[in-house]
Amino acid sequence: MDAIVAVYADWGIGAKGTQPIALSADRAYFRKMTKGAAVIVGRKTVEDFPGGKPLPGRANLLLTRQAIALPGFEIVHSPEEALERAAAFEKVFVIGGAGVYKTLLPYCSRVFVTKLAVCPESDVFFPNLEENSQWKLTETLGAGEENGIAYEFLLFQRS
Numbered sequence: 001m002d003a004i005v006a007v008y009a010d011w012g013i014g015a016k017g018t019q020p021i022a023l024s025a026d027r028a029y030f031r032k033m034t035k036g037a038a039v040i041v042g043r044k045t046v047e048d049f050p051g052g053k054p055l056p057g058r059a060n061l062l063l064t065r066q067a068i069a070l071p072g073f074e075i076v077h078s079p080e081e082a083l084e085r086a087a088a089f090e091k092v093f094v095i096g097g098a099g100v101y102k103t104l105l106p107y108c109s110r111v112f113v114t115k116l117a118v119c120p121e122s123d124v125f126f127p128n129l130e131e132n133s134q135w136k137l138t139e140t141l142g143a144g145e146e147n148g149i150a151y152e153f154l155l156f157q158r159s
Contacts, residue, residue, distance in 0.1 A: 001086060001107055003094040004033055005126050006114040012122025013098060018048050020120040023146045029153060030095075033112060034058055037091035040082050042100040046070070061085055063100055079103050098124040109158050111135070117150040129156045 006026050007013055014020070038059040046052055046062060054060035054072030062073040063082050069075065076082040082104065086092040094104045105111075111129060129135040141153040 001092045001094065002110045002112060003101060003105060003108045004030060004112040005096065005101065006116065007126050008116050008122060009119045010122065011126050011128045013096065013124050013126050015121055015123045017044060021116060021118055021149065023116065023149060023151060025144055025146050026114040026151065029114060034093050034095065037093050038086055038089035039093050039095045040086060040100060040104060041095050042097045045097040059089060083107060101126055111156045113154040113156060115152050115154055134158055
């Protein structure tokens, strides 16, 4: 299982339930990487999806403790249930938010990080993999600049 995340220079990932800065290049990369995969997502992150709708072309597993039903989402109520369900898929990405990343990162072998060279105010953070001895930056998959913001696509693997 893999994770995919866009982080700022301080490893912030969002504020007030959304991404303060989002790049179209990162959105396109995310679509390309996760197309045809199962994605595991938390309820608060789903609320930030366009229209709160599932991501097309993916199996959307919604990890929540709440007794809810949302069209297009398969509801799982525990990390164990999410992992059990994810085992049925060849490709699985953990896509957030912060609580889901924290819970499922120990089960991931790779993390695809889009790192933006800006530092807007964030109230939620992804663990800083550059300072974690369990993770190693193994590849820079690309880089660019959009709207004056430099970014890199990085691959971290569990060491």
